[in-house]
Amino acid sequence: MLNDGFPSAPSPPKSIHARLGFTNPIHHERHLRVVCIGAGASGLLIAYKLQRSFSDFELVCYEKNPDLGGTWYENRYPGCACDVPAHTYTWSFEPNPSWSSVYAGSEEIYEYFKRFSEKYDLGKYCKFGHEVTCATWNPTSSKWEIIISNGSETIHDSCDVLFNAAGLLNNWKLPDIDGLRDYKGKLLHTASWDQNVDLIEKHVGLIGNGSSGIQVLPAISSQASKITTFIRHPTWVSPAQAQEQHIYSEDERRVFESDPEALLSYRKALETGFSGLWPVFIADSDTQKTTFDGMTTMMRDKLRNEKLEELVIPSWGVGCKRITPGVGYLEALASDKVEVAWGDIAKINERGPVGFDGMEYPVDVLICATGFDVSYRPRFPIIGTSGQSLGDVWADVPEAYFGIAAHGFPNYFMIGGPNSPVGNGPVLVALEAQADYALKMIDRLQTENIRSFEPKLEAVRDFSEHRDRYMTGTVWDIDCGSWYRRNGKVVATWTGSTLHYLEAIEQPRFDDWDFKYAGNRFAYFGNGFSQTELDPEADWAFYLRNKDDSPYMSRNKRRIATTHTNSSTQITQTTVKVL
Structure with missing residues (x-):
């Protein structure tokens, strides 16, 4: 029967099929319960994407802190900020026109994710x-x-x-130095900062020259009477994409707020420049050689101290460690107020660090900018099918599948797991792609007769073999003391650019996964009715149209349709002053 030109939705007939248990249409959704560990940026992303795309589910995000934000809730040390331009540190679909500066501070970043949560009611x-x-x-x-x-x-x-969205830079650690607990002054770690600490006219010791140490030094130099910084390794310090720090004016922010296309154009220009850095990571590329020479010159110009230049400027390739935009760091390092103590610390006594040469460095406050446990081993037992915890399985080298999953751990996803794009270009869009991949797998779990899935062991091993072969041509394979490497393997970064990663995981490779079914794998075919036939508002002839506007079946044509946009990737005249 037709009703206003469309058939009425039928009720499934009582039949032998119903008696045999075929009561639901194909792709009937079963109720799913999802748990996410963490309510930082990644946990909130999972909550948003589940809420947007799924209906019959429960979700709970367990967060150890009293508030959301993860690393941006915990890290509030002086100078803590983005180490990439802030307009590239937003979700692709959720711009922030009100960033105060190119390298926004941690409190601003926390507020961004707080607003994101409130806007989409993710706190529930x-x-x-x-x-x-x-x-x-x-x-x-x-x-x-x-x-x-x-x-x-x-x-x-x-x-x-x-979901494990606890984050990689989450489990902070004090340095393993003999006598650290004997120190009688004020002991701090950058990720566990005491907001009440007073550095005015204090002699401050600073251990470490990684990202947090590079941010802390210039931020406290105006307060402390003297700073002794303990450095073991050289490091590349430069504004990413040659982006110097810049405070956005009211006019610039007004343009971003009132003209979404101008903001999008600016964001695309920054993102394009960020992605353009990829050839730097190819060890013998012309881009690497040119960047090496340019950054060496840039650092010398800021240090203007031959002794410091010999100590601080690396001889290994740019990008072997994460490039840090040290706003004001090199200038502070070369100032009269800062003393550089080079080499390992032998021990720490009640007054302060002691070098291997016996030199004592008494300080009033000792700041450990010594980072996090970056082994990828979870901080608590996650026990899979073998009865082993993931931490034990990964005791030597973490072997994951595309940074997303692990063999032997069914229905388990990581956001930002081993060999994710952490130093390859834009990061947050890669996390979005990981979440999308996981949800595509969950869609099958919910609508097909599947009990569990996990990556096959041979798929994980093949990926690891490819990774090890590929990394020999990159700067990450150099032994520069980078946390990207573990036991001689490059375990942190992806085997290509961020754009390469987006293509690689656009669609799940289902043949790499081991699926287990609840009975007959085709039981989800159900009673023979489609979901469309049981939807009273659906168009039963949805496939008829006046022209073929269907998605292309080849990857290349889909890519062209997606990436050949009309939006300009150039910085407009309106926003050019920002740089």
């Missing part, structure tokens, strides 16, 4: 002050059994899918 999924202490896969129920502590009690939970 979060349980703060709840720390996951163990997760165990139950093969009988095909669920994860989870133990959580909220400080006063132990809570048990279970889920169909487990």
